[in-house]
Amino acid sequence: MIRKSLAILGMAFGLAWSAAAQNTLHPTSSEYEYPTDPKVQEKLEQWRDQKFGILIHWGIYAVPGIVESWSINNEDWIRRKDTTQTYQDYKKWYFGLKDEFNPQGFNPEQWADAADKAGMKYVVFTTKHHDGFNMFDTQFTDYKITDGPFKNHPKSNVAKHVFQAFRDKDMMIGAYYSKPDWHSQYFWWDYYATPDRNVNYDIRKNPWRWNQFVNFTHNQLNEITSDYGSIDILWLDGGWVRPKETINEEVLSWGAPIPEFSQEINMPKVAEMARKNQEGMLIVDRTVHGPFENYRTPEQGIPDTMSSDPWESCITLGGAWGYVPNDKFKPSRKVIHLLIEIVAKGGNLLLGVGPTADGVFLPEQVSRLEEIGKWLDVNGQGIYGTRAIESFQDGAMYFTQGKEKELYAILPIQEGETLGESISWSLNPPKKGSKIQLLGQKGNLKWKTVDGKTVVSIPRSLQSKLAESPAVVLTYSGE
Numbered sequence: 001m002i003r004k005s006l007a008i009l010g011m012a013f014g015l016a017w018s019a020a021a022q023n024t025l026h027p028t029s030s031e032y033e034y035p036t037d038p039k040v041q042e043k044l045e046q047w048r049d050q051k052f053g054i055l056i057h058w059g060i061y062a063v064p065g066i067v068e069s070w071s072i073n074n075e076d077w078i079r080r081k082d083t084t085q086t087y088q089d090y091k092k093w094y095f096g097l098k099d100e101f102n103p104q105g106f107n108p109e110q111w112a113d114a115a116d117k118a119g120m121k122y123v124v125f126t127t128k129h130h131d132g133f134n135m136f137d138t139q140f141t142d143y144k145i146t147d148g149p150f151k152n153h154p155k156s157n158v159a160k161h162v163f164q165a166f167r168d169k170d171m172m173i174g175a176y177y178s179k180p181d182w183h184s185q186y187f188w189w190d191y192y193a194t195p196d197r198n199v200n201y202d203i204r205k206n207p208w209r210w211n212q213f214v215n216f217t218h219n220q221l222n223e224i225t226s227d228y229g230s231i232d233i234l235w236l237d238g239g240w241v242r243p244k245e246t247i248n249e250e251v252l253s254w255g256a257p258i259p260e261f262s263q264e265i266n267m268p269k270v271a272e273m274a275r276k277n278q279e280g281m282l283i284v285d286r287t288v289h290g291p292f293e294n295y296r297t298p299e300q301g302i303p304d305t306m307s308s309d310p311w312e313s314c315i316t317l318g319g320a321w322g323y324v325p326n327d328k329f330k331p332s333r334k335v336i337h338l339l340i341e342i343v344a345k346g347g348n349l350l351l352g353v354g355p356t357a358d359g360v361f362l363p364e365q366v367s368r369l370e371e372i373g374k375w376l377d378v379n380g381q382g383i384y385g386t387r388a389i390e391s392f393q394d395g396a397m398y399f400t401q402g403k404e405k406e407l408y409a410i411l412p413i414q415e416g417e418t419l420g421e422s423i424s425w426s427l428n429p430p431k432k433g434s435k436i437q438l439l440g441q442k443g444n445l446k447w448k449t450v451d452g453k454t455v456v457s458i459p460r461s462l463q464s465k466l467a468e469s470p471a472v473v474l475t476y477s478g479e
Helices: 007-012 038-051 087-099 107-119 157-168 206-229 247-255 267-277 332-344 363-382 460-464
Strands: 052-056 122-128 172-178 233-238 280-283 311-316 347-352 396-403 406-412 422-425 447-450 454-458 469-476
Touching: 038 172, 038 280, 038 347, 052 107, 052 172, 107 157, 107 363, 122 157, 122 233, 157 172, 157 406, 172 206, 206 233, 206 267, 267 280, 311 332, 332 363, 332 396, 332 406, 332 469, 363 406, 363 469, 406 422
Parallel strands: 052 122, 052 347, 122 172, 172 233, 233 280, 311 347
Antiparallel strands: 396 406, 406 469, 422 454, 447 454
């Protein structure tokens, strides 16, 4: 993934990020194409109901605890910690981490249990990041977890066991796969230097080599979608690998290097193959707007406006996607507030959590997830299965709508704030005679309309009871 929020973290771990690398918020515009296949439509609406998922970056980069993949890129915004080491030596060291990656503590059940307790409903797991290291037992390269020191472990075929652990929790399953592959000789050919993230040779002059890469990609995606059980989402990263005709002003605004030619991997064929293996599978060809981007994926931020088109903000729990030492994790209150805003604007939250090199979540990660889950246990009715409405916000208050057209008024509470004697809002008034209830509490609350505002009285007993709550949710029937 391409990230904006790691400038400080990158410096600390030997890699600085700059604006040239960015691809964060991209608009949910009229370019969005709702799928036409009824099975895909059904899966998409099921996914939209889930609201909250986990994105797990795990690979050889966890061994030294550095930002995933990007340090082997040679663009001028990259800053490695050791200025005396040559680029070639650095790549050799990085790729050689394969021989050190031996996660004997690998515990996908711990991950799935923590995600389940957090109230998450789906997972996206990195089967392969841009560095080309495969977290599944692919038959098309030896650069994989099952061809190193971990190969004799009973769970060496990592992706298989991750997917099953989350299936056992009744979650939707997503397979992250990087379209670029910086280890493959068919993408970064050693005959040439590797000046940037793109393929490092002219495809037009070397069609055989590029076709080999396309075949390699198709073969791997066929493996993932046919050999690893039921998979709901194929989440394709590396949006610079795309047909030339899809390069527009938005793409140019990223500041990333753009080649003169298409890096076309034949997405129609990929989609046909994947959906033959997995009926109704969602395909998310990130940032390549069109029929193979079933939902949008703004990164490390939230769009300013509501969109009725399906979308998902992918945001890290800490500062990095994968494991880095001494990472600073967001308070659970902050994540809950992000979730509320995202859902009110029509999206899902995909929260990034990175396991250690040994294959476990840190206690601090687990505790954050448990705290989020405790809030959702009480208030999830206003989150799961809801849809956005046009008047989604009124000051600090957010609104969602349930499937029976009931409304939810969701008030985030900042650290140190307390509930007062009343809560009021102007938009989305209750219908006459409507009952207003606070989720998790018995009985109805008294309310009245004053100067066009809905004013709900909060009993003193509830004020003290909810003193530490990160947010409260009221439900009622709208006009």
